[in-house]
Amino acid sequence: MDSKREKVNETECAKITTVLLKSRTGEFDLESIMFLKLRNLGIYDLGCIGQCINLERLDLSGNNITNLGPLSSLRRLLVLNLSANRISNLEPLSNCESLQSLNVAGNVIPSVDNLHALKPLKKLESIRLKDNTYNYTNPACKNSLYRTLILEMFPNMKVLDGERVVGRGSDLYQLCKDIDDTIKAGMFKNGHLPELPDTKPWVDDDFWEIKRSDNAIVDEAYKQFSDVLHECRLLNSRAAHVISQNEWTVSLKSHPKQYAV
Numbered sequence: 001m002d003s004k005r006e007k008v009n010e011t012e013c014a015k016i017t018t019v020l021l022k023s024r025t026g027e028f029d030l031e032s033i034m035f036l037k038l039r040n041l042g043i044y045d046l047g048c049i050g051q052c053i054n055l056e057r058l059d060l061s062g063n064n065i066t067n068l069g070p071l072s073s074l075r076r077l078l079v080l081n082l083s084a085n086r087i088s089n090l091e092p093l094s095n096c097e098s099l100q101s102l103n104v105a106g107n108v109i110p111s112v113d114n115l116h117a118l119k120p121l122k123k124l125e126s127i128r129l130k131d132n133t134y135n136y137t138n139p140a141c142k143n144s145l146y147r148t149l150i151l152e153m154f155p156n157m158k159v160l161d162g163e164r165v166v167g168r169g170s171d172l173y174q175l176c177k178d179i180d181d182t183i184k185a186g187m188f189k190n191g192h193l194p195e196l197p198d199t200k201p202w203v204d205d206d207f208w209e210i211k212r213s214d215n216a217i218v219d220e221a222y223k224q225f226s227d228v229l230h231e232c233r234l235l236n237s238r239a240a241h242v243i244s245q246n247e248w249t250v251s252l253k254s255h256p257k258q259y260a261v
Contacts, residue, residue, distance in 0.1 A: 016047035035231065038063070046070040057231075060085070061103070068092040079227070082107065083128070083136055091117040101126040106136030112149045114140065119153065126159040
């Protein structure tokens, strides 16, 4: 009996249905859903999620999704996490005009060219194709120039793969990279590297490597915390409004109008 129930649950979660959305959010109307987390449910069919037209934050990580078609109607979506799925085509997201942050690490996006579909998204400022924490990546990341190509494709990009490329710390990063490239270029004469006597380095081999900045991680975490805090304030405001309306309705029922005779 338990095994049958488990199979039923797996079937129900394999496709996003109205019942699943209402049970997960407690909302009766799909248009009222603004935040949704459907992680690790074995979902492969997005079903009716396109009816959640006011959705702002959506987490579908750890599923078996391949077709993003139903997401094309989510024009108010701000943050989308699609990591650890089986996605190769991003074209349906070109209609998500409000999208600011996209995580597609751990998918099967074959080439940087597939990101051209996202160029209409003028507000997009954060893309993640690779996540070293979970060993997530994409075939597109095998291109040694993929970071450069993405930054050229999206000049307004602020965060790539969790590392800040615009803002505090980015100028120093670029300066160090330019100096390193200039030093390497100056070592060549007529296209050939001259023979030099054996010398010992005065610093460790990995001394000049650009390592992931802790500040970038803190900045990203702070941004996410600020977004959540803003959402909490909005929910608190809406809850207070609903409570006041209910109190007003109750007061009318408890004190019916009296008419003078």
